Amino acid sequence: MMLRWRAGHLPGPHPAGLRWHTLAFEAHGRRAEIEVPAPAADQVRHIARGVREAAHRHLRQRPVDAVIRTLDQAVARLLDPADPWRKQADDLLPIVSGYDAEMVRLALTGYLHSFRAPQLQRFVAEDFPNPKVLDGFQPAVKGGAVRAFGPSLLAHSWAGNVPGLPLWSLACGLLVKAGNVGKLPSAEPVFASLFAQLLAQIDPELAACLAVVWWKGGDRGPSGALFAEADTVLAYGGNAALQEVREQVPVSSRFLGYGHKVGVALVGRAALDPQRGPVAARLTAHDVARYEQQGCYSPHVVYVERGGALSPAAFAQYLAADLQALAHRHPRRALALEEAAAVAAWRQAAEWGGHAPALILGDEQSSWSVVVHEQPQPLAPSAGQRCVTVCAVDALDDVAPLLAPHAAFLQTVGLATTPAELYRLADMLGAAGVTRIAPLGAMTQPEPGWHHDGRFNLADLVRMVEIEGAAERAADALAPYAQELR
Amino acid sequence: MNTAAWPAGMAALIERLLAFLAQDGCGDAEFDALAAALFALQYEHDEPYRRFCQRRGITPRRVAGWRDIPPVPITAFKAATLSCVPPPDCERIFMTSGTTRADTRGRNHHPSIAVWDRSMQRNFRRRFMGEHDRLPMVLLFPGEDELPNSSLARYLAQAGRVFGAPSSRSYVTTHQGLDADGVCARLQEAQRAGEPIAVLGATFSFAHLLDALAGRRFALPPGSRILDTGGYKGQARELPPDAFYAALADAFGVPRERCINMYGMTELSSQCYDHGNAGVPSVKSGPHWLRTRVVDPLTGRDVPVGERGVLAHCDLANFNSATAILTEDVGVAVEGGFVLLGRAQGAEARGCSLAVQEFLEAARA
Numbered sequence: 001m002m003l004r005w006r007a008g009h010l011p012g013p014h015p016a017g018l019r020w021h022t023l024a025f026e027a028h029g030r031r032a033e034i035e036v037p038a039p040a041a042d043q044v045r046h047i048a049r050g051v052r053e054a055a056h057r058h059l060r061q062r063p064v065d066a067v068i069r070t071l072d073q074a075v076a077r078l079l080d081p082a083d084p085w086r087k088q089a090d091d092l093l094p095i096v097s098g099y100d101a102e103m104v105r106l107a108l109t110g111y112l113h114s115f116r117a118p119q120l121q122r123f124v125a126e127d128f129p130n131p132k133v134l135d136g137f138q139p140a141v142k143g144g145a146v147r148a149f150g151p152s153l154l155a156h157s158w159a160g161n162v163p164g165l166p167l168w169s170l171a172c173g174l175l176v177k178a179g180n181v182g183k184l185p186s187a188e189p190v191f192a193s194l195f196a197q198l199l200a201q202i203d204p205e206l207a208a209c210l211a212v213v214w215w216k217g218g219d220r221g222p223s224g225a226l227f228a229e230a231d232t233v234l235a236y237g238g239n240a241a242l243q244e245v246r247e248q249v250p251v252s253s254r255f256l257g258y259g260h261k262v263g264v265a266l267v268g269r270a271a272l273d274p275q276r277g278p279v280a281a282r283l284t285a286h287d288v289a290r291y292e293q294q295g296c297y298s299p300h301v302v303y304v305e306r307g308g309a310l311s312p313a314a315f316a317q318y319l320a321a322d323l324q325a326l327a328h329r330h331p332r333r334a335l336a337l338e339e340a341a342a343v344a345a346w347r348q349a350a351e352w353g354g355h356a357p358a359l360i361l362g363d364e365q366s367s368w369s370v371v372v373h374e375q376p377q378p379l380a381p382s383a384g385q386r387c388v389t390v391c392a393v394d395a396l397d398d399v400a401p402l403l404a405p406h407a408a409f410l411q412t413v414g415l416a417t418t419p420a421e422l423y424r425l426a427d428m429l430g431a432a433g434v435t436r437i438a439p440l441g442a443m444t445q446p447e448p449g450w451h452h453d454g455r456f457n458l459a460d461l462v463r464m465v466e467i468e469g470a471a472e473r474a475a476d477a478l479a480p481y482a483q484e485l486r
Numbered sequence: 487m488n489t490a491a492w493p494a495g496m497a498a499l500i501e502r503l504l505a506f507l508a509q510d511g512c513g514d515a516e517f518d519a520l521a522a523a524l525f526a527l528q529y530e531h532d533e534p535y536r537r538f539c540q541r542r543g544i545t546p547r548r549v550a551g552w553r554d555i556p557p558v559p560i561t562a563f564k565a566a567t568l569s570c571v572p573p574p575d576c577e578r579i580f581m582t583s584g585t586t587r588a589d590t591r592g593r594n595h596h597p598s599i600a601v602w603d604r605s606m607q608r609n610f611r612r613r614f615m616g617e618h619d620r621l622p623m624v625l626l627f628p629g630e631d632e633l634p635n636s637s638l639a640r641y642l643a644q645a646g647r648v649f650g651a652p653s654s655r656s657y658v659t660t661h662q663g664l665d666a667d668g669v670c671a672r673l674q675e676a677q678r679a680g681e682p683i684a685v686l687g688a689t690f691s692f693a694h695l696l697d698a699l700a701g702r703r704f705a706l707p708p709g710s711r712i713l714d715t716g717g718y719k720g721q722a723r724e725l726p727p728d729a730f731y732a733a734l735a736d737a738f739g740v741p742r743e744r745c746i747n748m749y750g751m752t753e754l755s756s757q758c759y760d761h762g763n764a765g766v767p768s769v770k771s772g773p774h775w776l777r778t779r780v781v782d783p784l785t786g787r788d789v790p791v792g793e794r795g796v797l798a799h800c801d802l803a804n805f806n807s808a809t810a811i812l813t814e815d816v817g818v819a820v821e822g823g824f825v826l827l828g829r830a831q832g833a834e835a836r837g838c839s840l841a842v843q844e845f846l847e848a849a850r851a
Contacts (some may be wrong), residue, residue, distance in 0.1 A: 160837040187836055238844050260840040294837025337794050337816065340784040341830035342842060344559070345814075347784075351538075352565035363542075364785050381840045409840050409848070 001030065005092060007189045008037035009196035011208040012050055015043040021214060023186060027098040027334060034096065036189050036214035041225040047211045048181050048229040052153040055179030055209040062206075064124060064134040067174050070203040072117035077198060079112050085198050089163075092190045097161045098333035099291060104163055107290060110445055111164050115171055119448035124175060126449035127458040134176060134462075143469025148462040150176025151254070155230035157223070157245050159237040161187035162291050167195060168452065169234050174206065176461045181226055184214040217241070224248050232256065232461060256460055258453055261296035261411035262381045263287075263443055264303060264403065266396050266425070267315065268417035271440075272308025278318050280416050283441030284388075285322035287414055288368075290444040292333055293384040296453075297412035297436070297443050300382040301389045303399045312392035313359070316372045320361040323368035323386055332367035332386055339385060343369070346383035379406050396421070400428040407433025411453055414443040487598055491575035493531045496805075499523060500601060503775075503805055507604050511774045518551035520802055524809050525555050531570035534562065535808055552777055557786065557798040557812035563592035563753050568807040571597040576806075578602070580637040582752045594637070594752050597806050605756045605803040606641055607648055609773040613759035614713055614746055615649055618682070621711075623654035624672055626687025626695060632660050637752050638715065642686055650684075658691060666698035673704050673738070682709030685738065689714045689747075693725060696733050705739035712740050715748040717828075727766040749826060753811050755803035758823070771823030775802040780819040783830060786812070794818055796830055 010018075014037070021038040025031065039047060059067070077083045081090075089108065094101035113119065124131040128148065130138050137145040154173040158166040166182060170192065173180040182192055193212050200207035215222040227233050227245070232254040235245040242257040249255045265287065271280045287299050302319070304312035335343065350358040350371040361370040368386035377391045379402055393399060396417065403410055410433040417425060426437050435454035436446065451457070476482060489497060506512065506520055526546040529536050535558060539545065544556050562568060563582070573579060578599045582592035596602055615621070625642045633639035646654040657665045657672075669685075676683040683706055685692075692714050712734055725733065735742045743762035749770050750757035756776045760768035772778060779788055780795040789795035797813045804811070816827040 162837040165838070236838055238841070239848065240844070258838070260838050260844060262840040262845070291837060294839050296838040296840075298837075298839050300839075335784070337783070337796075338830055340782055341796060341814065344783040345561070346842065348559045348561045351541075352559070352562045381842055381845050383842060384839055406845075409845065 003030070003032040003092065003095065004035070005032065005088075005190070006035045007184065007193035007212075008035075008214060009193060009200060009207065009210065009212040010037055010047060011054060011200075011211060015039060015046055018043060021216075023189060023214075025096045025098075027095050028101065030095050032092060032095040034092075034189050036184055036193075038214055038216075039222060041221040044181075044213065044215075044222040044225040045229060047213065048153055048155075048179075048226055051179040051181055051209060051211050052229070053179075055177065056152065058205045059174075059177040059179070059209045062177065064131055064175060064177070067177065067206070068117050068120045068124075070199065070206050071115060071120060071171055071174065073202050074195065074198050075112050075115045077202075078195075079109060079116075085194060089191065089194055092194075093163045093188075096188055096190050097163055099163070100330040100333065103290065103330040107444070108164055111167075114446075114448040115167060120171065120175065122449045123171075124458065126451075127456050133464075137465075137467060140466065140469075144472055145467045147465050148176065148459075149465055150178040150462050151230070151232035152179060153230045153232075154178035154180050154461065155226050155233045156180060156182035157233065157235035157237065157241075158182055158185045158192060159187075159235075159241060160185055160294065162295050163188055163191050165236070166192035168457070169236075170195065170210070172457045172461060173234075174209070176458055178209075178232070178461065180210045181230070182210075182212045183223070183226070184212060186214070186217060189214060218244065220248065227253070234258075234461075254460075256455070258296075260409070261453070262379065262406070262409050263295075263297050263299045263412040263414070264301045264379065264399070265299040265414035265440060265443070266399055266416065267302060267304045267440070268396050268415075268421060269305045269308040270418045270421070271416035272305065272310040272315065274309050277308065277310035277315060280440055281315055281318035282322045283416075283439075284414065285319055285326055286441050287443040288319075288323065288386055288388050289326045289330060289332075292386060293382070293388075295444050297438070297446065298384075299388065299412075299414055299443055300384075301377070301379060301391055303376075303391050303393050303396065303402075305396050306392055306394050312374070312390060313372055316359075316361060316370050316390040319388070319390060320368070320370045323362070323370065323388075324366070327367045327386075335385060339383075342383040343385050343387055346387055347371075350389075376402060379403050396425055397428065400425075400432040403429070403434065404432040410434045412436045412438055412443050412446075414438050414440045416440050487577045488575040489598075491571055492597060493527065493570055495527060496531075496570065496597070499527060499805060500598060503601055503802060504604055506802065507601070507608055507773075507775055509774070514551075517775075517777065517802070521552035521555060521800060521809060522546070522549050524802060524805050525549050527805070528570060528808060532568055532807070534566035535568055538562065552800040552810070553779065555800060555810040557781075557800075557810040558808040559812045560592060560751070560753050560814065563594060563807070564590055567593070567595070569595035569597075570806050571595065578640075579635060580640075580752045581635040583636065592752055594755070594804070594807050596755070601803050601805060602637075602640075602755045603644065605773070605775065606644055609757055609759070610645060610649065612773075614645075614684075614711065614748075616709075616711070616744075618649075618709070620649055620651045621682060621684045622676065623650040624669055624683065624685045625654065625656040626658050626664065626669070626685065626691035627656060628658050628660045629656045637750070638688065641748075641750065641757070645686060658687070664691060664694050664698065666695060669695060670699070670702070673706065676710070677704055677706060680707045682707050682711075684711050684713065686713040688716045689730070690716070692734065693730075696737055699737055703737055703739070710738070710740050711744040711746065712738065713746045713748055715750060727763070731763040731766060751813070753804075753807070753813075754799060754801045755805075756801045760823075767825045767827065769820055769823045769825055772799070772801070776800065778819075778824055780817055780824060781812070783812070783814075791819055794827060797824060797826075
């Protein structure tokens with residue numbers, strides 16, 4: 001059966017002559033055609049100006065708590081398995097992304113927890129000790145007062161097929177009361193569209209401050225038009241794609257790029273006793289399988305410390321067994337030819353490369369691969385698709401120097417060790433370029449209010465406006481009730 | 487050639503192979519039998535290949551036909567010495583280009599170059615020469631003396647030596663590059679004399695020649711033909727095939743049906759050809775001693791007919807390294823052969839996880 005669904009979100013009447021483009025998806029024996037609005041450059045300009053105008057009119061005066069309430073309502077709908085919006089997401093996302101339906105369902109629910117009202121409050125509090133600065137001038141400690149203004153128009157260039165990802169930046173944009181125009185990723189045009197359409201039902205006024213559109217990656221007509229209108233551009237993607245976006249952003253505008261990253265896991269001796277070792281392996285397998293390692297937080301290499309009851313090789317065996325079990329519970333998505341070739345090349349490199357050939361667990365027919373190295377290996381991403389390297393190290397201290405040369409690509413480390421070691425290693429890893437230390441099993445689920453790639457999600461978006469203490473005093477001098485000093 | 491270093495049975499197998507190449511064709515059973523015999527030889531004497539097979543639980547007893555032979559990824563030619571004969575005792579070693587570091591170049595060892603030569607000549611004659619025994623040839627690639635480890639240099643030099651009229655020679659040197667003026671003068675002469683001529687070379691050499699011609703056109707006499715090979719391999723200037731053959735036909739006055747593309751690789755000992763490039767992509771096929779499967783690159787299983795996969799060749803002339811190789815070339819099986827669709831490019835990241843390709847590019851930068 002063919003599903004047809006209209007994606008995107010345009011506030012107000014559609015521009016005359018708007019083109020719609022169809023993106024076709026097929027997975028799990030089902031097909032979906034997703035229609036996306038593909039405005040031309042002048043239409044993008046028109047949409048962007050409308051959104052900016054609406055945000056200026058409706059959003060700027062709205063207290064941040066009211067924005068949070070609306071987002072919370074939308075998220076509550078999506079957390080309700082019986083809600084038609086949620087059902088729509090559960091139906092479409094597996095076809096569009098190819099991921100196992102049950103995996104998407106579980107991951108999406110976990111993810112949405114981070115966008116409920118208390119979590120959003122935490123988001124705001126993390127960046128603004130006094131969240132009321134988003135609503136009006138607040139006294140500053142140094143004297144005077146400050147207020148945070150979000151961008152008039154925030155452009156989002158989303159990328160990738162990890163469902164829900166656009167919600168991070170979209171929520172941030174709304175919390176700082178920006179007008180938002182998002183460019184859908186061709187690989188997953190559903191979630192951001194669905195969220196915007198749901199907002200439009202719950203709170204049309206808020207949804208008027210938001211548009212979700214699409215154009216073919218690299219089409220500089222519409223992208224150039226949007227980036228020229230925006231005062232802040234937030235982009236996800238590989239370095240080449242980010243470079244392309246950045247070139248189009250006027251020098252006076254703010255560019256925030258979130259590049260592709262590679263994650264690693266570190267398993268210390270303390271976690272390698274006969275009881276805890278298998279648990280650590282199971283949690284690691286979960287992080288590997290979740291979204292087929294397509295997330296920036298996904299682990300590609302697991303560094304396992306020698307000297308525990310469980311040797312690194314034995315840990316790898318447990319990991320392999322858990323991946324095999326997960327292959328049954330959550331089958332790997334079907335691979336495109338290029339992806340299969342990449343996995344094959346990664347396995348071949350392990351089999352033929354290097355001086356000591358690596359042990360490879362899982363054969364060519366398995367939907368996962370574990371390569372075991374007894375010697376420390378430099379960091380390198382795997383081919384994804386549940387391909388992971390287990391690398392023995394004498395001590396977890398040895399890992400940071402292996403990561404440091406690739407600082408620009410680091411983000412999440414899953415770490416299993418004692419409290420004392422946690423802080424000591426975090427110092428080393430942080431210095432090497434890592435920005436997030438997570439427990440095994442939660443690498444793919446960052447905490448609300450996390451600092452994505454070490455940045456401030458909200459503070460990066462705003463412009464602080466301050467009334468200097470001296471200005472206040474100068475105004476006092478001009479007050480009708482001012483008293484001359486005698 | 488040090489035949490004393492050859493394993494027992496190799497000399498006899500080579501004789502059998504040479505006779506097989508000389509046949510006009512072969513049946514499935516004949517092909518399978520020779521493939522199995524060569525596999526047994528390689529399994530016994532080619533240690534890295536044996537270990538590769540053992541890891542997959544394949545032994546000669548389990549190989550009934552060519553489809554059962556596990557194809558070696560071409561990566562293995564870089565990482566390991568795939569040879570039944572110690573390299574110093576090999577008559578020729580061909581190496582892949584593309585990198586300056588010798589240790590990362592793929593190497594194919596030829597204990598006796600006679601098989602490679604026979605394979606080249608038999609098939610070249612049938613697939614390129616048409617009605618001619620000899621043709622004057624303009625070769626757009628450095629000679630064998632300059633590039634002794636290049637299989638393409640030997641291929642073109644041998645074409646000139648065996649099938650070229652006496653005036654045939656190369657117009658490219660590694661130092662001076664392409665002698666475009668020399669080529670033009672030679673083509674002019676052929677045009678004036680009304681004598682058919684063949685121009686053969688690397689695809690990128692033709693691209694350079696087209697640039698050098700800057701719009702100048704020839705009308706080469708009827709019967710003239712062109713052979714290009716190799717594609718662009720990362721050269722900066724990349725013409726889509728249709729535009730490339732249109733430009734060739736236009737510049738030289740050789741109809742596209744007689745613009746032949748040869749598909750070969752260092753890791754093989756035989757070549758595949760199309761029947762001209764009037765339409766692209768063209769259908770290519772090998773000689774009767776080479777068979778091709780289109781497979782899933784990961785599982786190695788045949789893909790359904792009509793679907794894209796990577797090419798896995800079983801080339802009986804590759805008697806010393808590995809008869810079955812797994813390429814990185816994407817293709818589709820069609821009636822009469824296969825269509826080549828380019829290389830399996832590094833998969834793009836679908837999510838926000840770093841792709842191997844991007845990581846490598848960053849490391850190079």
